[in-house]
Amino acid sequence: MRKFLLNIIVFTLVLVAFNIAIFFVAQLVYYKEYRFKPTRKFKSFILSDSHGKCLKNYGEPFLIYNFSAGSESVLDMNRKLKYLIANDFEIETIYFSVDDHILSPHRIKYSNLDRSIYYSNVSEFKSYYQYLVNRFIKYYLPIFHTKVRLVIKSLLILKVKSLLFDVKDEFKTKEWIYLLDSDRKKQALKRFKIQFSYKNSSEELTASFLEIINICKARNISLIGVKFPLSRNLIKVLGNSTYGADSILKANGFPVLDHKLDFVNKDEYFYDADHLNSYGGIVLSHKLFFNK
């Protein structure tokens, strides 16, 4: 038994060391956007998916905290709002992304629910045990976390690729402005197909969105919808397609700041078909915050 236990202990220690390494990589790569918490000085918050990331911290002088994260779903934003309320933030305004795709069922499939769990509380779960597993065990033992595993794998593949090929140049040419128009069209179409491959909006996301609206109404929080700018190519492909988050917000008496068409002839402001680059972000933040 002693020999067996000794082997098990050695093996466990190796596993723990591996887990620690993965934990730090996961913190740097996977949980990057979730390592920050707003301080209580902030009164307004931007809740958005990756579209809101271009605004960086430009709103901070106006006490606006950018709580956006890539691949964020309405469910994740709902969690964040509840987190702010539960932690007694004095919320005056919420800038909420109401882009055409925001209620797409695609976002149920690819959301940040495993990351935004950081902002969740036990009431969301069937039991304390479920909360413990999802909130703490998967977080501190990322070797059990399937998404972290996927990220680590991708990183390793990228590392091997970069050793074998010149990957850097490949990335440079990805910037929107450097692409041929035919490639832009292709990318725009691909983006459209990902986000609008479903006939109807997601019931779950719509319900969560309505819950957010009701929370804001009940707490007298000013909810402002924001439609982020899209590139010319994507607007063309998109046509009238929308899952209608902006209409829901308007129907509930909240305003919508529609910047969708603002940069239609400004390809140099875009990183890709629907994301602004740093420069575009600065221009948009001026429009959003200085003209308040």
Added chain:
Amino acid sequence: MLFNSIDFAFFLPIVFVLYWFISPNNVKYQNLLIVIASYFFYGMWDWRFLFLILFSSLVDFTVGLALLNQEDWRKRKLLLWASIFINLGILGVFKYYNFFVQNFVDAFSFFGKEIEIRSINIILPVGISFYTFQTLSYGFDVYKKKLIPTKSFIDFSAFVSFFPQLVAGPIERATHLLPQFYKKRTFNYELASDGLRQMLWGFFKKIVIADNCANLANQIFDNYTEYPGSALFLGALFFTFQIYGDFSGYSDIAIGCARLFGFDLMQNFNFPYFSRDIAEFWRRWHISLSTWFRDYLYIPLGGSKGSLWMKIRNTFIIFIVSGFWHGANWTFITWGALNALYFLPLLLTQRNRINLDGIAQGKLIPKFKDFIAMLFTFILTVIAWIFFRSQSMHQAIEILNRIFSASLFSNPQLMDVRHTYLVMFLILVFIVFEWLGREGKYGFSFVMKLKQKWMRWVFYCFLLLIIYLYGYQGEAIEFIYFQF
């Protein structure tokens, strides 16, 4: 609780420590701990299932005790029938009620008479067929006086609910497993470390092979109308490896896990895809169920003795019942009947026992004749799995129609070609490992032939890394056989 879950990663070490350190010399406490742990393990699915397993255990324990003091054969028979009636009754209600009701209604409707019988919405308790057959074997063996019934309900409950093999086998015979609960268990280093090795291999089969294949097979089978014959054949191939990886993977984890607690479970799979004929395949596939049916159904029916008609009848009965055991659907029954058709020519020409030893014993490369026979048997099996996997007979026939058409030679037009190639590569690695280990009890046992310890560790680390990097990335998938 799934083996491939975080829950189990915590559950197993805790039970292991309690088992060997709290009461290492007290069999009673160890058995009680096994019962508690097993009920907890099973209750994690749905605590209501516990009443069913408890009831089933109580029935057979009582029947066993009643048989102990009963010498009158008529009364003994009555007791045995009571056990069979109750066990199969539970199985019938939970698993087959809706199937019979639907077919009854359809039959009446066929003759122009519309009747209305309500189907009931019942959750199928996980692994019900497995523990029901295990308790039935106890009743049979006590009735035949092959086994002295236990007087300890704890020992009996531990036998019925032993968590490593509770939900998906191997279906243990009472004569083999129950006596192990009476004996004092001493920790055996070789047994335990071999158990861990077998568990590792089981996890590889499940998480890397079965779950990745499941992803592709599901995609193809669920959208079968959109794919040409070539893709559907690939889908059937992926399912062939999925079901093997899934089920034999579970068995490997179960057997390995039982070894950690000093128990020896029977081998359930013996490299079935290396079989050279269907008879050999059935001696190597789900051995615990095949031998169960052989001993408690086929032989009592007369087996392969008797007239030609008897042989044919018995073969069909055992295969069809085996198919029906898997699920209440005509697809399973057809799968069983198709295997009977494969098997029958071998039985009638008395060639069903020509391949008793393993293929290419002591050699690396098989004879060409053996290789062709193996390939032919494998293809027959792949075709049969199409029925097993399909949701309906219509789907299975449509898939076969497409496979046996010119589109078999067309471009498969799969969505994610890179991922498909990757899975194919992983299957190839899997086959190579299985081939190297085919003379042992499980594929990965070949590493024990390596003399240097560090070389063995290289293989362990390699397998762990593959599991980590190429294990299925979605949520943990339940084992297929849980539904049976």
